[in-house]
Amino acid sequence: MSKEIITLDNIDVTFHQKKRTIEAVKDVTIHIEQGDIYGIVGYSGAGKSTLVRVINLLQVPTAGRICINDDVIFEGSKVTLNAAQLRSKRREIGMIFQHFNLMAQMTAAENVAFALKHSGLSKEEKKAKVEKLLDLVGLADRAENYPAQLSGGQKQRVAIARALANDPKILISDESTSALDPKTTKQILALLQELNEKLGLTIVMITHEMQIVKDICNRVAVMQDGRLIEEGSVLEIFTHPKEPLTQDFIKTATGIDEALVKIYQQDIVKHLPEDSLLVQFKYAGSATDTAIINDLYKTYQVSANILYGNIEILDHTPVGEMVLILSGHQEQLREALTAVTTANVEVTILKGDY
Template sequence: MSNVIINLENIDITFYQKKRVIEAVKNVSVQINKGDIYGIVGYSGAGKSTLVRVINLLQVPTAGKITVGGDVTYADGQVKLSSGQLRQKRQKIGMIFQHFNLMAQKTAYENVAFALRHSGLGKEDKDQKIRQLLELVGLANRADNYPSQLSGGQKQRVAIARALANDPEILISDESTSALDPKTTKQILALLQDLNKKLGLTVVMITHEMQIVKDICNRVAVMQNGLLIEEGSVLDIFSNPKEELTKEFIKTATGIDEALVKIEQQDLVQNLPKNAILAQLKYAGTSTDEPILNELYKNHQVTANILYGNIEILDNTPVGEMVVVLTGQVDDLVAAQTAISEAGIELTVLKRGV
């Protein structure tokens, strides 16, 4: 039995505005497995939000086939479900947004209750469910507060509770942390991760920040100008990005570019001795366990001065990078570089001493 919960095949979305033709999404195919936290990343105008709107048919594609939860919802230019079936399908897809979309005149409790108005639950069952949902998102003591009395993070928690009201199988987050400060963003991401595990939710994250993908997702698709340009596990994409845009996103997420600017200003780097090189090392998996720099001195008499180091755990695998000054005789430096590469570490020479 297939584990795929969302399958988008060859999706095109074209808008016609007066004399303009806008190809918002061009021939995109995506498979999302049940239980994934799947990131779709790209700058504004990349087509990511438009693409995700086809999952629950808020946006009908111009061409392509959509399968959600085993049911074909759209194919051959037409909707394949009745309006009643479509409504039921949409109830299994929760959505949270950047600006929360809460009703200002209703309390946190009433905002969640609004999502249950067609549920068919009795008054007591409905009350119990609302309180359970607010407890699940850490707001049991805020049920009677209005949105104006809540912080941004608390508002987003209410929005998440509301999105979970109809027991969805899929939760779509459309830039849901963009309006939040970094600390609150991390708390909301941790909550989404917790819900993914506790409820078996499939989460689709739309974002322009690769940092968010790095923190929470297990798979990622990168979009540019309506095209899907790169897709894979977060570990694969971060350790071996192919496209320039992906590399740009990753540099921003890891902070290496900012670090390099500061490193290049150091006296040691500006006056690099001729028997030295400035090198960037990138490594993943078991290569992070090896005392490679110690081995360089022991085997090749090459010393390593670490100017920058960063290691993270992506999908339970250590991934990191380092900027070092390697110093030694010319032949020893060559041998050291070979040893580094043979250890499965990617080495880029940034500068040579003169």
């Protein structure tokens, strides 16, 4: 059974500025298990970065309870650790950021070594550890390079190595791929996934991109205006999003909105024949194993013209989406769609009389 490593209960963060009161986080409860890659997604100002800074008390909440790896570090309205205990607890939590935060006058190796300043290791032990960490992130040959001599992806790898210097159990990624191009982003996400598997590292990803959540996370929380509006496994959230904001995020991540704009511009859709329907199928898990389209014609004499199709793996489960024109006699169309629904495929009629 998995163990909870981060417990945030009823977290409030309120700021007072002159005559204004800002409720940045309102009554948020999140439980993260060891080994999770947990995404917290929302637009700017949603409160996600403020919430995550609560995990290591870089932001002290106004109210709530925080438990990190079995230790209660905040309860009610008070930090329960003294300064030395808090420093020790923070060493269990690494952080990486959008802009890398490397020191320009230090080499890659020196940037990583800086995090070991208070580690108690000997000079030789520090050197060996830095070499091991740079090797772990694929930068063994760049140890003596300065940040100005590194690409954005390489800088982020140095930042990841530095964040891992004190053997943290938790890694917080605050928009860490936002400044990177798509190819480099995929490489950094693959590295984080590898570290999660190899080191058993629990990763908390803050992002405004559901695509990143889709690529790497196993659980996701959606925030809006300081509140948690939806939370669950990536599979649950992507296949059955409840809140309008979540639905918008997912449409952008899957590309279906963009595809539908083009589909509706096609002549065959503009002038849809009377015996035809424009439909959208969504399916997950074992439903993707069935030859649904083939069976429609064989059993019901309903032909299918596929206009868009996409299948991907979310948290080890195949998930698919398809837009197609189905043609046949009305009774056969009805029977065919009933059979498709029975096979655990979600059906939406986009155009046509049914």
